[in-house]
Amino acid sequence: MGLEAKREGSFPEAGAPLLAVAGLARPARNASGRWFDAIDPDAPPPQRPRSWPWPPFFVAALLFVALGQGLARIIVPLILAGLGGVVRYLGIRARRRAVALPEKRGLHLAGGRLTYHGRKGQPPAVLLDENQLFGVTLLASPRRERVVVLLSSPSGTFYIGAGFGPATRRAFAPLIEGATIVTADEGGLSAIGPDGEPLLLAPDAFATLLDQLTALSPGCRERFLLTDARGLTVGLEGHELRAGGRTFDLRASIEWRAFVFQEPIGQAVALYQGTWIRQGTNEIVLVCLMPGLTPSPEGEGVSLASLDRRALRDLRLMQGPPEDPPPTEQRVAVDRLVMLPIRSALDKAPRPTAQPPRARC
Incomplete structure (x- = not known):
């Protein structure tokens, strides 16, 4: 009942720590549930085991037995056979080391719980639990060659x-x-795990994980759950946006605009992006640092002509004219990775007729 109430727009309390469960054992490869291997794109290719030619020692020993004379006919074959045995043992040990499976890192989804398993000796971390509301937000580079999923819940965020x-x-x-x-240049696209190591999945495993998370919570793709610096919820749940202790209904008429502003910080100047939102008596400004001087991907060697319509629309939503800094009491700091998903949700909401048109391709 509690989970169903949350799915209707009641946000959970935020701020619970990421769970590290020391008693949670690493699942066996054939355990129930689904295991997702973390891959290391920078890992060197496996090396072919060194060849250890042991048969010539035994052949030479047989020749000495057949052709040798005196005491050498007995001693030399024994020495050669012993050397051949040592070489054969070294070859077997080298092959075993080469074919041994490397230490596995990855994710395990079972019983409605997603856990991260780092290297041996590190306790698994519970990332998501179906008994808690969670969000799944897909983010990508302009040409979509890199994709990350932002998992958010009262337990924290994970990429x-x-x-x-x-x-x-x-x-x-x-x-x-x-x-x-x-x-x-967004750091979230690096997808660093809780242990500080990269966490990347193969494309098919990545897609399977998203399908299974969506099956656990069908509305998770339209939801994220974060907190601001004051510990208040910054979240999107279907048609409800909550930030700064205020709630906005995205099914009703809402005013909003994107802009940029700058403020001095010591001897430097910081450039911010802002999203002003007003509905009735509720008025806030979402702010975060700009990722760069321009959101255009041209500086990355990417032509605008190579982008799809959705990417071009997102680029337009990034744009905003320069304005004066907003009042401090209206500001709500947000993670810049969710600024564009928020604008995308606002862009789909009804607007007063005096508002500028939506960003469409």
Whole structure:
């Protein structure tokens, strides 16, 4: 009952820590549930085991037995056979080391719970639990060759990434074309796990994980749950946006605009992006640092002509004219990775007729 109430728009209390469960054992490879291997794109290819030629020692020993004379006919074959045995043992041990499975890192989804398993000796971390509301937000680089999923819940946030080449981009186009694009310098696209190591999945495993999370919570793709610096919820739940202790109904008429402003910080000047929102008596300004001087991907060697319609729309939503800094009491700091998903949700909401038109392609 509690979970059903939350799905109707009641946000959970935020701020619960990420759970590290020391008693949670690493699942066996054939355990129930689903295991997702974390891949390391920078890992060197496996080396072919060194060849250890032991048969010549035994052949030489047999020749000495057949052709040798005196005491050497007995001693030399024994020495050669012993050396051959040592060489054979070294070869077997080298092959075993080469074929031994490397230490596995990855994710385990079972019993409605998603856990991260780092290297041996580190306790698993519970990332998501179906008994808690959670959100799944897809983010991608402009050409969608890098895609990350932002998992958010009262337990915290977590990033999982995947790389998509030309062939896999075509194969998984329905999935990755729904991702909101962000500029390539965003740190979230690095997808670093709780242990500080990269967490990347193969494209097919990435898609399977998203399908299974969506099956656990059908509305998770339209939801995220974060907190601001004051510990208040910043979240999107279907048609409800909550930030700064205020709630906005995205099914009703709402005013909003994007802009940029700058403020001095010591001897430097910081450039911010802002999203002003007003509905009735509720008025706030979402702010975050700009990822760069321009949201255009041209500086990354990406032509605008190579981007799809959804990516071009997202680029337009990034744009905003310069304005004076907003009042401090209206500001709500948000993670810049969710600024564009918020604007995308606002862009779909009804607007007063005096508002500028929506960003469409």
